[in-house]
Amino acid sequence: MTEPATEPAGGVIPVSTRVMNLATFLTQAARRDPDGIALVMGEACWTWAEFEARTDALAHALQTRFGLQKGDRVMCQSQNCMEMMQAMFATWRAGGIWVPANFRQTPEEVAWLTEASGARLMLCNAAFPDHAAACGVTTLAFGAADFGPSVQAITAEHLGSRPQVAVVDRDDPCWFFFTSGTTGRPKASVLTHGQMAFVVTNHLADLMPGLTGEDASLVVAPLSHGAGVHQLTQVARGVKTVLLPTERFDVAQVWDLVREWRVSTMFTVPTILKLLVEHPATAGADTSSLRYVIYAGAPMYRVDQQRALRTLGKVLVQYFGLGECTGNITVLPAHLHDAEDGPTTRIGTCGHARTGIEIQIQDDQGRELPPGQTGEICVIGPAVFAGYYRNPQANAKAFRDGWFRTGDLGHMDEAGFLYITGRESDMFISGGSNVYPREIEEKILTHPAISEVAVLGVPDPLWGEVGWAICVASAPVTEEELAAFVAPKLSRYKLPKRFLFWDGLPKSAYGKITKKMIREELEARGLLEQAPA
Incomplete structure (x- = not known):
């Protein structure tokens, strides 16, 4: 006699794992407010109805003209533009998997990403012919280019056509989110439709509660990574998206756009937020419309956090989260950001x-x-x-x-x-004791002449490793003065052995200071050769 199958906990066998295709967020926004402004870049402006129609047209072309099947990977090499957002939603609508590259990567690096992801189709900005050539797959161009048909022309040809919206399950991949590759080759984190639906809901609940179509979001970071997730959230609530008109980051222009469009949400990283706050144009800027200035990607030093709060008001929202967790680990909401230190202030927390x-x-x-x-x-x-x-x-x-x-x-x-x-890779061991650079960096940054700093562990014959502090100074200061300033604030074994002064610290394409790049620069300058092994 055959034994009956074990009944699952709760006595319910799932009958469906189907979920909404992420591109439906756009359809819903277009139905609610077809004539509302969806996307702005310079003089160009799309309504939600136009955004939806263009996405439909491109999705239809991807399926019927280029044979895109569910699960096919679509590489994207482009700086921020309206067509990039169109292509993202069109890829999902057609059943493809979005694979955006960091547009500042070399042709060889993007070619490797294309091969590693198995992408069979590429969407490439006309400004990157060498990248298109290196990847060697069927390519569509954002703009006029000789390496493939333009997305704009294809959209015009297929306008009015409707694609077959792909049916997706909760665990169907929608996005290959490449890590920054701070150690070894970048890895493709597989994000799914069900996961991303949760992320959008969570962003709205924890980061930007109460968003409506009256809000506006300014994009100051690449859409290929965290900013792209952020903008998906904006689409879900019908929030207009404003893109910078050029690739050049101009602080005065940022504040002009904030005033013109009454921008209420921004997503950025601490280094860019610091740049915005400290720029002379900020003093006369109208920032009254800002509700949520969200920063992530790296912890923000306390002195920079205080300056931003005193300049912009109580609008900062911090979150901590890797690409693998789609930015969803912690949140420090606006009401828990305090400019002044006090008995209830949690200094240094990411939420x-x-x-x-x-x-x-x-x-x-x-x-x-x-x-x-x-x-x-x-x-x-x-x-x-x-x-x-x-x-x-x-x-x-x-x-x-x-x-x-x-x-x-x-x-x-x-x-x-x-x-x-x-x-974990930043920690070093000096004389048998674990040393965590961030604590030291926080103390060094309290010196009024220091604007940026990074502390690294360097080999030492006596202690195993010692700290070197690479500093950017905004006013004259000597190594001896800085060492004397920090000495009372740190245990002796944590004190950096050397203080070096550079004009600037190397940063990743996303504006983050990375220890890997600083170590490479030390090696390039021959400084590590001077360190005793």
Whole structure:
């Protein structure tokens, strides 16, 4: 006699895992407000109805003219433009997987991403013919180009046509979100339709509650990564998106656009926010429309945070989250940002767990550590990605007992607020003691002459490793003066052995200071050769 199958917990067998195609967010916005402004870039302006019609036309062409099938990967090489957002929604609508590259990467790097992702189609801005040639796949151009038909012309030809909207399940991939590749080759984090629907809902709940079509969002970061996720959230609520008219970042122009369009939300990184706040044009800018100035991608130093709060008001929202968690780990909402230090101010925290997300601080064996103890930040929840594409070794390293291991170090307090110590790879050991550069950097930045700093561990014959502080000064200061300033603020073993002064620190394409690039610059200058091994 055959035994009956074991009944699942709750007695319910799922009958469907189907979810909404992400491109439906655009359809819904167009139905609610067809004549409302959706996209603006310089003199160009699309209504929601026009945005929807153009997306339909391109999706129809992708299916009927270029044979795009569900699950096909579509590479995109472009700086921000209106057609890039059109192509993203068209790719999803047709069933494809969006694979955006960092547009500042070389042709060889983008060719590698194309091969690694298995992309069979490419959307490329006309400004990048060498990238199109290097990738060697069927290519459509944003603008007039000799390497492929233009998206604008194809859209005009297919205008009025409707595609077959792809049916998707919760775990169907929609986006290959490449990591920045700070260690080794970039890895493709697989984001899914169901995951992204949760992320959009979570962003609206935790970062920007109450958005409506009366709001406007200014894009000051590349749409290929976090800013693209942010703009998907704006589309879900019918918020108009304003793109900078050129690739050049002009602070005075940013504030002009904020005033003209009554911009209420912006997504940026701490280095760009610092630049905005400190620019002379900011003093006379009308920032009264701002509701949420969201920063992520790296912790913000306390002195910079205070300056931004005093300049812009209580509008800052911080979140911490890797691409693999689609930005959904913690949030420090506006009401918890305080410009003044006080007994209730949580200085240095990146916030508490996002809705639906659980965080643990774990030791090397995966055991949960108590509040106050430093360990690896690990995460579970619906925002966590499906894994790295065709990379079982990376997946095995990234997950342990179902927890995603971020590779970031930190601790939590009794109330569940998270404090990031730094990347596991940034930590160095001096005289047998763990040293976390971020703590030292915070102290150095309190000196009025220092505008930027990065601390790295460098080999030392006596202590194993010692810290070097690479500083950018806005006023004259000597190494001896800075060492004397910091000495009372730090334990002796944490004091940097050297203070170097550069005109600027190298930054990634997303405006982040990366230790890998600084170490490479030290090597290029021959400075590490001078360090005793």
